[in-house]
Amino acid sequence: MDEHVTNIINDLKKDNVQAYLLTKFTNVEYISNYRPTSFAFCVIKEEPIIYVSSMDMEIAKNNSSLEVKEYESMDVMIKELKSEGIKNLAIEPSLPFGSYEKLKDDFTIDSKTYIDKQRMIKTTLEIEKIKKATEIAQKSFLQLDILNNKNTEKEIAFDLVRLMIENGASKESFDTIVTSGASSSLPHAIPQAKRLEKPILIDWGAIFEGYCSDNTRTIVYNEKQQEIWDIVAEAHDKAIKAIRPGLKCIEIDKVARDIIADYGYGDRFIHSTGHSLGLDIHETPGFSIRDETVIEEGMVITVEPGIYLEGEFGVRLEDTVAIYKKANVIGDLPLKIE
Numbered sequence: 001m002d003e004h005v006t007n008i009i010n011d012l013k014k015d016n017v018q019a020y021l022l023t024k025f026t027n028v029e030y031i032s033n034y035r036p037t038s039f040a041f042c043v044i045k046e047e048p049i050i051y052v053s054s055m056d057m058e059i060a061k062n063n064s065s066l067e068v069k070e071y072e073s074m075d076v077m078i079k080e081l082k083s084e085g086i087k088n089l090a091i092e093p094s095l096p097f098g099s100y101e102k103l104k105d106d107f108t109i110d111s112k113t114y115i116d117k118q119r120m121i122k123t124t125l126e127i128e129k130i131k132k133a134t135e136i137a138q139k140s141f142l143q144l145d146i147l148n149n150k151n152t153e154k155e156i157a158f159d160l161v162r163l164m165i166e167n168g169a170s171k172e173s174f175d176t177i178v179t180s181g182a183s184s185s186l187p188h189a190i191p192q193a194k195r196l197e198k199p200i201l202i203d204w205g206a207i208f209e210g211y212c213s214d215n216t217r218t219i220v221y222n223e224k225q226q227e228i229w230d231i232v233a234e235a236h237d238k239a240i241k242a243i244r245p246g247l248k249c250i251e252i253d254k255v256a257r258d259i260i261a262d263y264g265y266g267d268r269f270i271h272s273t274g275h276s277l278g279l280d281i282h283e284t285p286g287f288s289i290r291d292e293t294v295i296e297e298g299m300v301i302t303v304e305p306g307i308y309l310e311g312e313f314g315v316r317l318e319d320t321v322a323i324y325k326k327a328n329v330i331g332d333l334p335l336k337i338e
Contacts, residue, residue, distance in 0.1 A: 002065055004031055004118050008044050011114045012090065019081065020044040020090040020114060023099065026279040027092065027115045029210060034064035041077060042066070045086070051077055074102045082106060090114065116284050121298035126211060126278060127322050130300055133169065133213035134320060134331040137206040140164045141333065146200065146219065153178045153191035156202075164206040173205035173212035174281045184218070185314040187271055187306065199225050199313050205281065212281045213330075214302050216318035219337050228265075228307050228315045233335055235259040235305040236317045239273060239287070243327035249291040249301075256305040257289070265307045274302040277320065299323045300330075 022028055022042040029035040041051040051071040052060045060068040090112040140163035149156055157178040179189035181197030203216040220229045239256040253273040260269045272288035285293035304318030321327035
């Protein structure tokens with residue numbers, strides 16, 4: 001049985017829980033190597049099983065490491081689980097409310113994050129896939145020749161996605177951000193049909209064999225922009241240097257946040273310092289003002305401080321780090337693009 005499944009079953013036993021229901025696509029993939037295309041109910045128990053739609057039976061049989069069975073109806077699934085003596089059921093916090101409503105009368109239900117705990121620590125193979133996704137994304141970025149690119153933001157975003165796919169990605173890991181000028185002060189700006197203005201901020205990532213990458217670079221052009229860039233770069237570098245197993249995520253966020261605050265821009269750093277990634281672009285834990293998670297070896301987390309001056313411009317610099325005895329930056333793209 002897969003190590004991840006075994007670990008979750010051990011967690012279930014500790015809590016006297018008989019089964020754990022998963023429906024989130026990336027969680028099902030993580031457990032079984034099968035990624036649903038429509039829906040699936042994965043039940044982790046002594047003999048795990050995945051109920052899949054008829055449309056997915058072929059792909060599930062070809063890829064799943066767990067037993068698969070065609071889903072007939074919720075009533076049939078509930079009847080089969082009850083016939084095994086299952087009375088209590090753990091669910092993901094993200095389970096759709098409609099599914100919960102159909103289950104609550106037949107089982108004692110509790111929300112558990114066993115799967116999130118498992119996914120916090122990446123295996124060597126998972127980290128290698130994230131490294132490859134990063135390599136593809138960074139190579140594609142350099143091929144854009146952004147400093148000499150005369151296309152619009154939307155065209156550049158399209159070209160970057162095309163290059164990533166040509167270089168081996170299955171797709172982009174989130175909607176690619178290419179923004180410039182005043183709109184760069186919007187952390188999640190949408191590329192516009194306009195030629196590049198100054199500064200230029202690009203936030204992009206690739207997916208390789210299911211695993212995501214994430215980088216951001218900001219290209220600045222005048223003294224004020226350079227001043228802000230230097231502050232963000234200092235926060236970025238010192239936060240990465242501070243990362244060690246045994247510290248709490250909140251402590252790393254504080255390192256970056258305090259530097260930016262010391263320069264008088266504390267209220268202009270309007271998001272967390274970083275987030276884990278893997279099969280999803282946003283996973284737990286993250287470097288934030290509320291995350292008390294203790295950092296462990298094997299975690300993969302972004303570091304992305306930013307300063308956003310409303311109506312003027314924004315600067316964000318982001319790298320992803322794999323944590324061992326210290327934080328190792330994944331990829332080799334220079335922080336400063338010139």
